Amino acid sequence: MANSALQNVVLPVAIIAGCFAAIIGLTGPLDRGKPKLADGFTDSDLSMNGSRLKGFALGMEGLLADWYWVRALQYIGDKMVASKDANIDVEDLTSLNPRLLYPLLQNATDLDPHFIGAYSYGALVLPAIDKQKAIELATKGVNNNPNEWQLYQYLGFIYWKVGDYEKAAEIYKKGAEIPGSSSFMKLMAASMKTEGGSRTTARTIYAQMLSESDDQAVQITADRRLKQLDWFDERDAINQTLSAFNERNGRCANSFGEIAPMLMQVKLPEGRQFRIDAGKRLVDPTDAPYKLDKDKCVVTLDIEKTRIAPEN
Amino acid sequence: MQSGSTNYLNGILAIAKNAFREAVRDRILYNLIVFVLLITVGAIFLGELTAGQEARVIVNLGLSATLIFGTFISIFVGVSLVWKEIEKKTVYSIFSKPIGRGEFIVGKYLGLCATLLANLVVMGTGVTLALLYVGGKQLIGGVWAAVLLIFLELTIITAVAIMFSSFSTPALSALLTFFVFIIGHFSSSLLEVATTVGTKTAVGFFTAIYYVLPNLSHFSFITETANGMLPTGSMIGSAALYAILFDVVLTTITVVIFSRRNFK
Numbered sequence: 268m269a270n271s272a273l274q275n276v277v278l279p280v281a282i283i284a285g286c287f288a289a290i291i292g293l294t295g296p297l298d299r300g301k302p303k304l305a306d307g308f309t310d311s312d313l314s315m316n317g318s319r320l321k322g323f324a325l326g327m328e329g330l331l332a333d334w335y336w337v338r339a340l341q342y343i344g345d346k347m348v349a350s351k352d353a354n355i356d357v358e359d360l361t362s363l364n365p366r367l368l369y370p371l372l373q374n375a376t377d378l379d380p381h382f383i384g385a386y387s388y389g390a391l392v393l394p395a396i397d398k399q400k401a402i403e404l405a406t407k408g409v410n411n412n413p414n415e416w417q418l419y420q421y422l423g424f425i426y427w428k429v430g431d432y433e434k435a436a437e438i439y440k441k442g443a444e445i446p447g448s449s450s451f452m453k454l455m456a457a458s459m460k461t462e463g464g465s466r467t468t469a470r471t472i473y474a475q476m477l478s479e480s481d482d483q484a485v486q487i488t489a490d491r492r493l494k495q496l497d498w499f500d501e502r503d504a505i506n507q508t509l510s511a512f513n514e515r516n517g518r519c520a521n522s523f524g525e526i527a528p529m530l531m532q533v534k535l536p537e538g539r540q541f542r543i544d545a546g547k548r549l550v551d552p553t554d555a556p557y558k559l560d561k562d563k564c565v566v567t568l569d570i571e572k573t574r575i576a577p578e579n
Numbered sequence: 580m581q582s583g584s585t586n587y588l589n590g591i592l593a594i595a596k597n598a599f600r601e602a603v604r605d606r607i608l609y610n611l612i613v614f615v616l617l618i619t620v621g622a623i624f625l626g627e628l629t630a631g632q633e634a635r636v637i638v639n640l641g642l643s644a645t646l647i648f649g650t651f652i653s654i655f656v657g658v659s660l661v662w663k664e665i666e667k668k669t670v671y672s673i674f675s676k677p678i679g680r681g682e683f684i685v686g687k688y689l690g691l692c693a694t695l696l697a698n699l700v701v702m703g704t705g706v707t708l709a710l711l712y713v714g715g716k717q718l719i720g721g722v723w724a725a726v727l728l729i730f731l732e733l734t735i736i737t738a739v740a741i742m743f744s745s746f747s748t749p750a751l752s753a754l755l756t757f758f759v760f761i762i763g764h765f766s767s768s769l770l771e772v773a774t775t776v777g778t779k780t781a782v783g784f785f786t787a788i789y790y791v792l793p794n795l796s797h798f799s800f801i802t803e804t805a806n807g808m809l810p811t812g813s814m815i816g817s818a819a820l821y822a823i824l825f826d827v828v829l830t831t832i833t834v835v836i837f838s839r840r841n842f843k
Contacts, residue, residue: 322768325761326646326799329639329806337629381806384632483631 318377332379339371339385343392360395369393369400376404380411383418387480390421391488394428401425416448417480423455424472435459451475470496470536491574494552498568498575501541501551504533505566509559519564523549523557551575590678594686595693602656602694611648612698616705618644623709634715638722638805641706646729646801649699650760653733656694657740658752660687661837681834688741688830695733699726721804727815731822732798736760738829739793745837762788763795793825 324331346363372393375385386408393401405422412418419442426435436459443452455472462468473496476489508529512520520526530541530549543549548556555572559565568575602608622640626633661684664670673683703726707719739759743752762769766789773785797818800810810818 322771322796323765325764326796326801327639327643329635329802330643332802333629333632333636333639336632337625340629379802379806381803381808383806384635481631486631 316374321378324378328378332375332382335371335375335378336382336385339368339375342367342371365396368396369404372404376407383412383415386418387421387485390425391485394425398425398429414445416442416445416452420452427459427472432459449475449479466496466499495575497539497552500536502566504535505530508533509564509566513564519561520559523559586677587682590682591686591689594678594683595690598660598687598690599693602691605656608652608656608698611652612701615644615648615702619705619709623712626713633713634710634718635805637706637709637713637715638718639801641709642722642725642729642801642804645699645702645726649695649729649733650736652698653695653736654740654753654756657691657737658744658749658756660691661741661744662749680838684741684834684837685830688738691737692734695737696730699730718804718807721807721809724810724815725800725804728798728800728810728818731818732795734822735793735825738826742829742833745833746840759792760795763793766792766794767796797821
């Protein structure tokens, strides 16, 4: 009886446990022993072209498009993680050299021409890499989905980013003509020519994206841009106050505490107010404390802690 | 006293019921269904990596897994249904009863189709529940339309599998059926390639393939479903008619081959 239990239970369990222990032990050396791929491997050209794959995916083109989409997200994510720059400027990602983002999104949208998420992500990220490619992808989205007003919004957004307000107004106008489009499109079509370069227009565009997009990537980017605009407003107000203090006292303030009463009287756009954390420090829109550069007598971001890209 | 046609239908029904029972007892079937459901659950977690595209990934991955594993079930169960009866010699006892070879083949085919339908309902329910979990209920209608189209496609694959198994070994039949599945999805693309680069012979050859082999891309609606589209009634109706016509042709060929087969 005892022998039988030993043979049928204990021995097999011991063998299985022993083998698994050996497998776990082997995993590390196997990983370490694997030869490293060349540095540029992740940036080597895609071996497949989405338009050629189409029709050969056994009816599962959407699944392949999703695969390219996830690869695109990972590609940019890996680039950012691998970057030595602690505070990447989201307005200009050329330093990361993400040359495969466009072909990856191109493949995803070749396989699934109605993949709105891929077009919207491209419209937000590609302008920071290659503006012409961003326009090409968004135009392709509009051509493939002429009744999706959001795609006109993204194309108009790119033209606005590159400063072509005439073209942006034209695109917003076309999008506004689509039944069911947001009133925002009409507003942009009207204000783009006269106020295209203003911060108010930028705020309206990003606020619209944040409130109406279902796409998480769009929401994250729009939220980040809105916080950046808040920072620009606060920076201008604080610097003006510091300048006024300097003129009045013949020296720069020693701390933000010295100009706090003056700051409290400043009216920020949208009725916002300056924010103070639990340690009574003046904080930026991402809750990182502001720094005072006494030499230049200006406010700066704490680049170690903030999540705001410093300049635009 | 029953008429000849009633007897014929009763015979088919008896064989179909038996084939259904036999197929649902097959353990490999359950393994495949569980695997599809696991993939669907996996799609929920994978969806979290896709920046707000969870519902789309669930539809694409869930329905693609349903198509692939449904095809495996059609092929592997289809090629063995008739072969097993011959190999175990149970076919003799069946034919000693008042059941003809035609009734036998049609009954086996319908039994497997019923099994596939039951499997697809389970898989479709899995995808539906996953969609409800991530808040993608607007895609559910499209999912069931796509499942119906997948079922129509699988009825053709099943008919092809049974046809090959009526005169060939299970391994070869499975291989040939898989080729038909692949070519069936490529045929319209091959026709396009032939017309752009090919000679007159190539165009003729690919045009013949296009019409003789089932064009399975008529049943592909997974990508569209993931984008919130719904097939029109006329599209489903045409696809159903197309599938039924091919099913009738293939089953008739199978009956003709099987009727001429000598079991001695």
